[in-house]
Amino acid sequence: MIDITDETVLRRYLKDRLLVPADEEPRIVDLKGGVSCQVLLVETRRESFVLKQACPKLRVQEDWFSDMTRVKIEQDALRYYQKVVPDLVPHFLFYDEENYLFAMEAAPAGARMWKDLLLRGSIDFSIALRIASALAKVHNAAAADQDAWRTFADQKIFIELRIDPYLRRTATRHPSLKKRIDREVERLLENRQTLVHGDYSPKNVLVADDRLFILDFEVAHIGDPSFDLAFLTNHFLLKAVKNKEWAPAYLALMQSTARAYLKEILFTQADRLEADTIRTLALLFLARVDGKSPAEYITDDADKGLIRTLSYQILGDGLSTFDQVATLACDALRAARAPSHDA
Numbered sequence: 001m002i003d004i005t006d007e008t009v010l011r012r013y014l015k016d017r018l019l020v021p022a023d024e025e026p027r028i029v030d031l032k033g034g035v036s037c038q039v040l041l042v043e044t045r046r047e048s049f050v051l052k053q054a055c056p057k058l059r060v061q062e063d064w065f066s067d068m069t070r071v072k073i074e075q076d077a078l079r080y081y082q083k084v085v086p087d088l089v090p091h092f093l094f095y096d097e098e099n100y101l102f103a104m105e106a107a108p109a110g111a112r113m114w115k116d117l118l119l120r121g122s123i124d125f126s127i128a129l130r131i132a133s134a135l136a137k138v139h140n141a142a143a144a145d146q147d148a149w150r151t152f153a154d155q156k157i158f159i160e161l162r163i164d165p166y167l168r169r170t171a172t173r174h175p176s177l178k179k180r181i182d183r184e185v186e187r188l189l190e191n192r193q194t195l196v197h198g199d200y201s202p203k204n205v206l207v208a209d210d211r212l213f214i215l216d217f218e219v220a221h222i223g224d225p226s227f228d229l230a231f232l233t234n235h236f237l238l239k240a241v242k243n244k245e246w247a248p249a250y251l252a253l254m255q256s257t258a259r260a261y262l263k264e265i266l267f268t269q270a271d272r273l274e275a276d277t278i279r280t281l282a283l284l285f286l287a288r289v290d291g292k293s294p295a296e297y298i299t300d301d302a303d304k305g306l307i308r309t310l311s312y313q314i315l316g317d318g319l320s321t322f323d324q325v326a327t328l329a330c331d332a333l334r335a336a337r338a339p340s341h342d343a
C-alpha cells in the first residue's frame with residue numbers, strides 16, 4: 001500500500017495512473033482530514049480532485065481492518081448518494097481498493113464549510129431545505145432497495161464511532177438515563193429501515209456559490225433514519241445555545257429542516273419518526289457535553305448546565321415534536337440571556 005502523504009510516492013502514483021500528465025507537477029494540498037484518514041487536494045492545470053485514504057500508520061490489526069472497511073463503505077455510500085442526489089455530492093472518480101483510497105471531484109476553491117457559516121450567523125434556509133430534501137430522497141430510495149441493504153449491512157463502524165462514544169459514554173455519566181439510552185440504542189440498531197449517513201452534519205457540507213457538496217460517508221449503514229435527522233438538527237440546537245441572540249433563527253431553521261424532511265418521507269409514518277427523532281436528539285444534545293466528543297464551541301459551564309437541563313426536560317416531559325422542542329429551547333435561552341434578578 002502506498003502512503004499518499006509521501007509526496008514523491010504520490011507524484012509517481014498520479015503519473016503512473018495517468019491522473020496527471022507526465023510533464024506536469026500538480027499542486028498538492030493537505031486538507032487535514034480526521035485522525036484516521038488523509039485527505040489531499042490535487043490540482044493540475046486542467047482539473048482538481050481530492051484523494052481520501054485510510055491512515056497508513058502502523059496500528060493494531062483490529063483498528064486496521066476497521067479503517068480499511070471504512071474506505072470501502074465510504075466510496076460505496078458516496079456512489080449511492082450520487083445515484084440519488086447527483087447535484088449534491090462531489091462526483092465519484094475512482095476507487096483503488098489495493099491502496100485503500102478513492103478519488104472524487106474537488107469542491108471549488110471558494111467553498112466554505114456550512115458549519116462555519118452557521119456559527120457566524122449566516123443562517124440560510126435554502127441550504128437547509130436542500131440538505132433536508134436530499135436526506136429524505138436517499139432515505140426513501142434505500143428503504144426500498146435490497147442491494148443497499150446488503151452493501152451497507154455492517155453496523156460495526158457506526159457502533160464504534162457513534163453509539164459507543166456518544167450514547168454509551170453519556171450513559172456512564174448519567175446513570176439515571178442508562179435504561180432509556182439502552183432502549184434508544186437498541187432501536188437505532190434494530191430498526192433497520194434505510195441507509196443512514198451517520199455523520200450528516202454541517203461540518204460535512206461544503207457550500208459553493210451555486211452548489212452544495214455533502215461529504216464524509218464512512219459511518220454509513222442500514223439503520224434507523226431518526227439518527228440522521230437528529231444528528232443534523234442537534235447542530236442547530238447547539239448553535240442556538242452558543243449564539244443566544246440568534247437562537248430564534250437557529251430554532252426556526254431546525255423546525256423548517258425537520259418539516260421539509262418529514263414531509264418528503266414515504267416509507268414510514270412521519271409522526272412516529274418525528275417522536276423517535278426527538279428522543280435521539282435529546283440524547284445527542286446531551287452527548288455533545290458529556291459524551292466522548294464534546295462540541296468544542298460549548299465552553300461556558302452555564303451553557304453546559306443549560307444543555308443538560310434541556311435534554312432532561314425533553315426526555316422527562318416526553319416531547320415528541322420539533323415545535324415543542326423549539327418552544328422549550330426558545331424560552332430557556334431567552335431566560336438565560338435575561339439579566340438575573342438575583343444579581
Ligand SMILES: Nc1ncnc2c1ncn2[C@@H]1O[C@H](COP(=O)(O)OP(=O)(O)O)[C@@H](O)[C@H]1O
Nearest residue numbers: 031032033034039050090104105106107215216
Ligand atoms: N471533495 C472535496 N472537495 C473539497 N474539499 C474536500 C472534499 N472532500 C473533503 N474535503 C475537505 O477535507 C475535509 C475532511 O474531509 P472529510 O471527508 O470530512 O474527512 P473526515 O472523515 O476526516 O472528516 C473536509 O472538511 C473538507 O474541508
Ligand SMILES: [Mg+2]
Nearest residue numbers: 203204215216
Ligand atoms: Mg468530515
